Amino acid sequence: MRQPQLLVPKVVGHRGAAGHAPENTLAGFRIAKALGVSWVEFDVHLTADGRCVVLHDDLIDRTTDGQGAVGDMVLEEIASYDAGAWFDPRFAGETIPTLEEVIDLLADLGLGANVELKPTPGVEDDTAIATMELLRSAWPDHLPPPLVSSFDYRSLEVARDVAPEIARGLLLETVTDEWRGMVEAIEATTLHCGHTPLTPARAREIRAAGYPLFCYTVNHAGRAQELFGWGVSGVFTDVPDQVLPLV
Numbered sequence: 001m002r003q004p005q006l007l008v009p010k011v012v013g014h015r016g017a018a019g020h021a022p023e024n025t026l027a028g029f030r031i032a033k034a035l036g037v038s039w040v041e042f043d044v045h046l047t048a049d050g051r052c053v054v055l056h057d058d059l060i061d062r063t064t065d066g067q068g069a070v071g072d073m074v075l076e077e078i079a080s081y082d083a084g085a086w087f088d089p090r091f092a093g094e095t096i097p098t099l100e101e102v103i104d105l106l107a108d109l110g111l112g113a114n115v116e117l118k119p120t121p122g123v124e125d126d127t128a129i130a131t132m133e134l135l136r137s138a139w140p141d142h143l144p145p146p147l148v149s150s151f152d153y154r155s156l157e158v159a160r161d162v163a164p165e166i167a168r169g170l171l172l173e174t175v176t177d178e179w180r181g182m183v184e185a186i187e188a189t190t191l192h193c194g195h196t197p198l199t200p201a202r203a204r205e206i207r208a209a210g211y212p213l214f215c216y217t218v219n220h221a222g223r224a225q226e227l228f229g230w231g232v233s234g235v236f237t238d239v240p241d242q243v244l245p246l247v
Contacts, residue, residue: 006145006147006167006190008112008147008214008233009234009247010235010247011037011234011243011244011246012214012236012240013029013039014040014236014237015040015043015056016028016032017032017035017241019219019238020238021087022084022086022088023087024042024055024097025094025097026094026097029105029106029109029111032111035241035244036240036241037240038110038112039112039114039144040112041114041116042113042114044099044115044116044131046120046130047070047074047075048074051074052098052099052127052130053070053078053097053099054096054098054102055096055118056118058071060081060083060096063083063096064081064082065082065086070120071120071122071123079095079096080095081095081096099115099131100134100138103138106140106143107143110143112143112144113143113147114148114169115135115146115147115148115149116149116150116171117148117149117150117155117159118150119155124152124155125155127155128150128155128156128162129162131148132148132158135163136163136166145167147167148168149169149170149190149192150171151172153170156186156188168187169188169190169191170183170190171192172193174193174197175191175197175202180209191211191212191213192214193213193214194216195215195217195218195227195235198215203231204230212233213232213233214232214234216236217238218235218236219238219239219243220242221243221245
């Protein structure tokens with residue numbers, strides 16, 4: 001069943017605070033907290049040895065000094081690469097964290113989280129199962145319950161079956177007329193979409209149906225203000241310090 005009691009704030013730090021720190025790193029989550037957010041969003045991939053790591057891309061090339069597909073590497077190798085210096089030399093030494101490490105840090109910081117499943121093609125089921133089981137066993141009681149989202153519909157189906165009590169959010173780049181059936185089939189709590197294709201009419205339709213609507217990636221205060229005016233429930237932003245003053 002849907003969980004309307006889930007309370008996600010209006011401003012969520014995207015991949016931590018990706019405009020201020022290397023994305024999906026422990027440093028990024030600390031900076032997001034310092035900037036004033038109460039929730040962050042991050043991505044989960046599965047390694048070759050079945051470990052959940054926090055990384056957006058299928059490849060480690062863009063955000064580390066290494067190369068290759070995360071799904072082809074074991075955790076020990078992935079953890080050996082620098083994931084901070086590409087952003088700024090002062091972040092040298094940051095690594096791709098495990099989901100366990102991130103959960104521990106969120107517990108210390110008091111941050112809620114939207115956990116996005118980003119499965120390597122072919123391991124959608126395994127990624128969802130491993131992530132959901134870890135969230136079930138390791139998520140701290142003192143934090144707000146997590147929200148799990150994905151563009152990958154199969155991953156959300158598996159998430160629903162493995163841990164139905166953990167709220168799900170359907171991610172769509174563009175919301176089409178089929179959105180309602182898709183949301184209902186996976187018993188999603190929220191709908192997430194790109195802000196550029198969204199129209200005021202579509203936003204009103206989603207909100208009138210009782211679903212919280214979240215938009216990514218909104219990095220200008222004026223645009224965030226416009227979306228809030230349409231009834232959008234919240235935004236994911238790389239620069240939460242620019243959007244938080246609105247709320």
